[in-house]
Amino acid sequence: MTGREDDKRLVVGAEERATLEAWAEQAGSxxxxxxxxxxxxxxxxxxxxIAARLAVSSATVAKWLARFVERGLDGLADAPRPGRPRSTGRQEAERVIAAAAGGSAVPSTRSMARQLGLSQSTVARIWQEQQIAPPASQVLPRELLSDRVYALLRGWIVSGELVAGQRLVEAEIARRVGTSQAPAREAIKRLAHEGLVISYPNRGSYVAEISDEQAREVRDIRVLLEEYxxxxxxxxIQPETLQQLTGDVLAMQRAAGDGDIGAFxxxxxxxxxxVCAACGNSFLLRLWRTIESNLWSLHVVGNPLYEGDWMAMAGHHDDLVTALASGDPDEAARLFAAHARGEASRTRPRTRPSA
Known part of the structure; x- marks a missing residue:
């Protein structure tokens, strides 16, 4: 399911819109x-x-928008009613769904909904009522479920299977990987902390969209600030500041060892x-804090899509501490500027001549 949002509107993808427009033509439903x-x-x-145009209450509008954000198209369906007689069409749907589930390739609820002329939510309810489990190869072990779901989602984002701006619906992820919604929720939170997902209150979570042009512009500003x-x-530089910086490097090394990109x-x-706070110019720290959120969201610092050696990246920061401790402003500026440009692996500290 695709979609993204800004501060004023909910933006849905082409498939969602096509389905919604078809449903919207059902007068009186x-x-x-x-x-x-x-x-x-x-x-x-x-x-x-919306409430005025459609002659409904604002509470009704809020209810169905929240359901859509939480569950996607499935959230717009009525909850099943106990005791409701099953129609011949539903009985036929149950037979078709049961037969499909027994095949070698299990179709998606969306494709079956189109085949049967039913809503996807109805097909999903029948699927659940029949207690049809996902194929054994897709069922995850109970231990560390959120870690496994996180790894799957991260892989899909990095590979491009989940595209920038795509909305992540917990219920759909849970159904796809064969878990409850809790592991999917935790995995999404972890990816949001890394910067690969953006979560908006009362709107949903989306794969982060990164502008290459904006990232380049922010990186150029970062080079200037870091060098200065x-x-x-x-x-x-004071000894206690060097000690704190060394502590930050150790924290990066621990995070790299644990594979915790968010902590890194x-x-x-x-x-x-x-380092900005230690340079002696209080306005520089203010400037850094102004762009820090952009450094994070545009992946200019600690790019979560980095495919190299995270432990080596932590080691480059150790070189930066050494340069500051040397008391050589030119050497420190050279290494920090190279680091900010992403050239740390190709820029090594100069060897001081022996006395």
């Missing part, structure tokens, strides 16, 4: 009304405007923030 609510929000209308900060810090990025940002 609850599903049609709910689809029109979501489409109106996607077109930029406020909840108050290193030059000033090298001239006045935290320590990485703390390291560079500390």
């Amino acid at each position: 609850g599903l049609g009304l709910r689809s029109r609510i979501v489409l109106a929000c996607a077109d930029g209308l406020s909840r108050k405007e 900060a290193a030059r000033g810090a090298a001239a006045r 990025r935290d320590a990485d940002l703390a390291f560079h923030r500390r």
Whole structure:
């Protein structure tokens, strides 16, 4: 399911919109009304405007938008009602779904919904009522479920299977990997901490969209700030600051060893923030804090998509500490600028001539 959002509107993907528009044509049906609510929000209308246009309460608008954000298209369906007689069409659907589940290739609920002329949520309910389990090869062991779901989601994002701007729906992820929603929720939170996912309150979570042009511009500014900060810090660095910077490097090394990219990025940002604070110019630290969120969201510091050696990256920071401790402003500025440009692996500390 694709989609993204900004501060004013919910943006849905092409497949979602096509389905919603088809449902919206169902005059007099609850599903049609709910689809029109979501489409109106996607077109930029406020909840108050939607309520007035569709002659419903604002609470109704809020309810179905929240359901859509949480569960996607499935969230727009009615909950199953106890005792409701099953139609001949439903009985036929149950037979087809049971037969499909017994095949070698299990189709998606979306494709079966199209085949049967039913909503995807109805097919999903029948699927669950029949207690059809995912294929054994897709069922994850109970231990460390959130870690396994995290690894799968991260792999799909890095490979491009989940594209930038795509909405991540916990219920769909859980169904796909054969778990409850809790591991999917924890995995999404972890990816959000790394910067690969962006979560918006009451809107949902989306694969982060990165602008190469914005990243280049922010990186250029970072080079200027880092070079200036290193030059000033090298001239006045204090032993306690060097000790703190060494602690940040150790934290990066621990995170690299644990494969915890979020923790690595935290320590990485703390390291560079500390150098800015040590340079003796309070306004530089303010400037750094101004762009820090962009350094994080645009992956300019500790790029979570980095495929190299994270332990080696931590080691490059150790070289930076050594350069500051040397008291040589030019050497420190050279190494920090190269590091900010992403050239740390090709820029080594100069060897001092022996006395």
